Amino acid sequence: xxxxxxxxxxxxxxxxxxxxxxxxxxxxxxxxxxxxxxxxxxxxxxxxxxxxxxxxxxxxxxxxxxxxxxxxxxxxxxxxxxxxxxxxxxxxxxxxxxxxxxxxxxxxxxxxxxxxxxxxxxxxxxxxxxxxxxxxxxxxxxxxxxxxxxxxxxxxxxxxxxxxxxxxxxxxxxxxxxxxxxxxxxxxxxxxxxxxxxxxxxxxxxxxx
Amino acid sequence: xxxxxxxxxxxxxxxxxxxxxxxxxxxxxxxxxxxxxxxxxxxxxxxxxxxxxxxxxxxxxxxxxxxxxxxxxxxxxxxxxxxxxxxxxxxxxxxxxxxxxxxxxxxxxxxxxxxxxxxxxxxxxxxxxxxxxxxxxxxxxxxxxxxxxxxxxxxxxxxxxxxxxxxxxxxxxxxxxxxxxxxxxxxxxxxxxxxxxxxxxxxxxxxxxxxxxxxxxxxxxxxxxxxxxxxxxxxxxxxxxxxxxxxxxxxxxxxxxxxxxxxxxxxxxxxxxxxxxxxxxxxxxxxxxxxxxxxxxxxxxxxxxxxxxxxxxxxxxxxxxxxxxxxxxxxxxxxxxxxxxxxxxxxxxxxxxxxxxxxxxxxxxxxxxxxxxxxxxxxxxxxxxxxxxxxxxxxxxxxxxxxxxxxxxx
Numbered sequence: 052x053x054x055x056x057x058x059x060x061x062x063x064x065x066x067x068x069x070x071x072x073x074x075x076x077x078x079x080x081x082x083x084x085x086x087x088x089x090x091x092x093x094x095x096x097x098x099x100x101x102x103x104x105x106x107x108x109x110x111x112x113x114x115x116x117x118x119x120x121x122x123x124x125x126x127x128x129x130x131x132x133x134x135x136x137x138x139x140x141x142x143x144x145x146x147x148x149x150x151x152x153x154x155x156x157x158x159x160x161x162x163x164x165x166x167x168x169x170x171x172x173x174x175x176x177x178x179x180x181x182x183x184x185x186x187x188x189x190x191x192x193x194x195x196x197x198x199x200x201x202x203x204x205x206x207x208x209x210x211x212x213x214x215x216x217x218x219x220x221x222x223x224x225x226x227x228x229x230x231x232x233x234x235x236x237x238x239x240x241x242x243x244x245x246x247x248x249x250x251x252x253x254x255x256x257x258x259x260x
Numbered sequence: 261x262x263x264x265x266x267x268x269x270x271x272x273x274x275x276x277x278x279x280x281x282x283x284x285x286x287x288x289x290x291x292x293x294x295x296x297x298x299x300x301x302x303x304x305x306x307x308x309x310x311x312x313x314x315x316x317x318x319x320x321x322x323x324x325x326x327x328x329x330x331x332x333x334x335x336x337x338x339x340x341x342x343x344x345x346x347x348x349x350x351x352x353x354x355x356x357x358x359x360x361x362x363x364x365x366x367x368x369x370x371x372x373x374x375x376x377x378x379x380x381x382x383x384x385x386x387x388x389x390x391x392x393x394x395x396x397x398x399x400x401x402x403x404x405x406x407x408x409x410x411x412x413x414x415x416x417x418x419x420x421x422x423x424x425x426x427x428x429x430x431x432x433x434x435x436x437x438x439x440x441x442x443x444x445x446x447x448x449x450x451x452x453x454x455x456x457x458x459x460x461x462x463x464x465x466x467x468x469x470x471x472x473x474x475x476x477x478x479x480x481x482x483x484x485x486x487x488x489x490x491x492x493x494x495x496x497x498x499x500x501x502x503x504x505x506x507x508x509x510x511x512x513x514x515x516x517x518x519x520x521x522x523x524x525x526x527x528x529x530x531x532x533x534x535x536x537x538x539x540x541x542x543x544x545x546x547x548x549x550x551x552x553x554x555x556x557x558x559x560x561x562x563x564x565x566x567x568x569x570x571x572x573x574x575x576x577x578x579x580x581x582x583x584x585x586x587x588x589x590x591x592x593x594x595x596x597x598x599x600x601x602x603x604x605x606x607x608x609x610x611x612x613x614x615x616x617x618x619x620x621x622x623x624x625x626x627x628x629x630x631x632x633x634x635x636x637x638x639x640x641x642x643x644x645x646x647x648x649x650x651x652x653x654x655x656x657x658x659x660x661x662x663x664x665x666x667x668x669x670x
Contacts, residue, residue: 125302126431126434131304131334249619
């Protein structure tokens with residue numbers, strides 16, 4: 052079986068079998084999004100690995116044609132070294148789609164994707180996979196950012212409400228006056244209103260102790 | 261006020277100090293530079309992000325730009341190293357169990373690499389006769405001072421890397437975990453990661469870079485060659501700022517503040533006590549505190565000068581461990597990666613004491629020695645290898661030939 056696949060990879064005249072794709076990502080949600088994208092695009096041989104311990108054996112078993120790794124994965128130096136040792140992967144791996152394709156490399160790095168490709172694979176077979184990974188990484192980042200923004204907007208509103216309450220109680224002023232005071236202070240100090248609210252909550256907490 | 265914006269990548273290591281201080285103590289701002297620092301998680305990421313222009317310059321393992329220029333990296337990338345970010349700063353640590361075995365076999369302290377290495381060889385021999393598994397040591401990158409000094413030390417002690425000891429790649433912040441989990445038996449890594457593993461009770465410091473090769477190179481400022489060419493003035497300003505920062509780091513009275521700054525959340529994000537000992541050259545090795553001379557030199561002894569002899573030594577080790585084939589052309593490419601010309605042009609106006617040569621014989625100075633310099637007094641050395649070998653860059657071919665002979669005998 053192993054021999055057959057090797058001959059396939061070598062013999063470009065034959066009908067190409069589908070590529071084996073390995074996704075290494077500690078972020079399980081993002082990995083699932085990429086895997087789904089690849090499967091929707093018709094790639095059946097997709098393997099996802101979250102933990103790099105014992106990865107050499109996994110790679111030897113899977114024999115991936117394309118490996119996609121989160122750029123920020125702290126184990127990339129280890130993984131790259133492993134790819135460059137032909138013993139571990141059996142076949143040499145050339146990293147990134149094509150050394151001459153600078154724009155593809157830029158798009159990948161911008162998105163936070165690093166891709167490794169078995170040497171000798173034709174670029175048109177690999178590019179859609181890498182492009183898919185890039186677009187899914189970008190989509191995930193956008194989603195995570197929006198979620199973060201929504202969360203912090205909510206947090207900020209809670210902070211401002213609490214600070215208003217403190218001012219209303221201690222100064223005996225209305226809610227509108229309390230808000231105006233916070234806003235004025237923020238403008239004078241060139242800071243965000245939520246920061247002023249946070250300082251006030253902290254200070255009032257200290258005074259209460 | 262700042263006319264020049266520079267973004268630099270760095271890894272959380274003690275020797276990012278010069279970059280961090282250039283920003284935090286205003287040396288960059290004084291040169292009109294707004295310096296942004298971005299912490300990264302791997303050298304691969306530093307390489308990728310400098311290649312696509314996210315970073316203009318970066319904290320780099322000294323052999324990294326050489327490897328890039330020799331085409332050993334996965335992407336086409338031409339780099340120059342116009343300044344070194346200090347000398348020394350690494351140590352070799354081993355698991356508590358391995359240290360106990362080594363101690364029984366005669367290992368003493370970190371200042372005696374020959375005795376520690378001989379003990380390790382005896383332990384390896386005993387393990388082999390018992391049919392035990394091969395020991396595994398971690399280094400941070402194949403193209404690193406760590407890999408080369410560890411392998412140099414092992415080989416000089418009669419231990420053949422690969423055959424007698426497996427060498428694995430482990431990212432610095434994960435070394436303590438890896439040794440605690442038994443995935444590795446030892447590692448060579450930059451500070452503070454030895455101290456962190458020792459403090460957690462997982463490891464003992466067996467020896468140090470400063471004992472294997474005194475006053476030896478470690479990190480450099482790596483700069484994209486294209487960027488260096490197009491931004492000559494900005495780069496010169498940055499080098500001046502970094503030199504001033506290195507001087508600040510070299511003042512003994514600043515060490516407490518330096519440790520406090522480095523330990524901050526944006527940088528190493530660790531308690532300052534893990535950083536301070538190494539800065540002072542007082543290492544907690546696990547059991548006792550050892551005073552190590554010149555453990556980390558940020559500025560003294562021309563510590564920021566990009567010696568081309570250092571580049572050639574790294575190249576000789578790349579050849580030795582079969583990362584690249586030796587040719588006159590490759591050697592020349594390696595040598596020219598380090599750029600003392602850029603260093604001199606930038607720092608000349610500061611009246612800094614500059615060495616008059618670009619190369620020196622490594623291992624020639626047995627003690628601190630005044631040497632030829634463009635102005636003032638420059639003290640270099642000691643710069644010897646622990647086994648007494650000498651690297652004369654003018655005799656590169658002979659050095660490389662002798663290395664491969666020593667392997668075929670082993």
